[in-house]
Amino acid sequence: MSITDTDIVGWNSKALDEILSNDAGRPVLFTNARILTTDPLIGTMTGADILFVGPLIVAVGPSLFSAADDDNAIVVDSTGMTIVPAVVDTVALADGRGHRSEYAATLTPGTTSDLLVVPDELAADVPSAVATLMSQPEQVRALVAAGKPVLWAGTDAPGRATAPEAGIPASPDLTGSPRVGVWIDQEDFLHQELTADGRYDETRGGRPHAYQGRYWIDGDRIDYLDDLGFWAVGEFRGDELHHVGYIMHLG
Structure with missing residues (x-):
């Protein structure tokens, strides 16, 4: 069966409007879809539903639609569609993880609601669904x-x-x-000065200016671009700065 523009334009437009204006935390239900969860326990489900609230998937399986009215859910009719994780764990797809708990980016309760919806005929498996996003984004439903x-x-x-x-x-x-300010590790080996103009200057083991460059802070993440050309990263955790195995505090 060919896919026409008529099939795409206006697809669940009312549901989209409701999702965009959803300030009350209403659940969103994609219903009657084929769902490739990539979870080894759950596997693939047909004629199934996936329910999420904000950034979290809360349920996957058949017959969730029956509770949609009770929960005032926004319903997205996904008949003829396949839903796959939008963030793909390629190691898991290649059977390279030994335990289910190691799987990432599956469509299972408790994981992030990152999902890709494409027509069944363009989604024989997860790689082909993702390829549709890359090569034919105009065919993506959601x-x-x-x-x-x-x-x-x-x-x-x-x-x-x-x-x-x-x-x-x-x-x-x-x-x-x-x-x-100056961040100092517990052994007094690393002194990393962050200046207000976005520059850093490291002293290591008493050796001044061991590394110098620019930095940017995004939330609790800090990115470094050294003057030598390499990139590094750190993370603020409370009053600590974690960077390549060092734990620093403001001196």
Whole structure:
């Protein structure tokens, strides 16, 4: 069966409007789909439903539709569609994980509601569904990230998140930031100074200026671009800065 523009345009447009205006935490139910969970216990389900609330999948399986009215769920009729994880664990797909608990990015209760919806005929398996997203995005019915539509009916969803502009950003002005200062590890070996102009300067084992470069903070993540050209990363955890095995505190 061929796929026509008529099949795509207007696909569940009312449900999309409800999802975009969903400020009350209503559940969202994609119903009557073929679901490739990639979970080894659950496997593939046909004529099944997937229910999520915000960024979290709460149920997967048949007959969830019967409770949709009770829960005031937003219903997305997915007849003829296959749903796969939008974030694919390629190691799991290659049977490279020894325990179910090691699987990542499955469509199972408790995982993030990242899902891709494409027509059955374009989704013989997970790789072919993902290939559809890459080569024929106009055929994608829905791409959802943490419960928020990114693509819908082959086009960008209104208000979707946009990728950061490509290229290295300008150095930030971090005047007044509580994370500016000299961070020192527990052994007093590493001193990492973060300055308000977005530069860092490391002293290692008493050797000054061992590494110098620029840094950017995004939430609790810190990215470093050394003047030598390599990138590194760290993480703020409370009052600690974790970086390549070092745990530092402000001196």
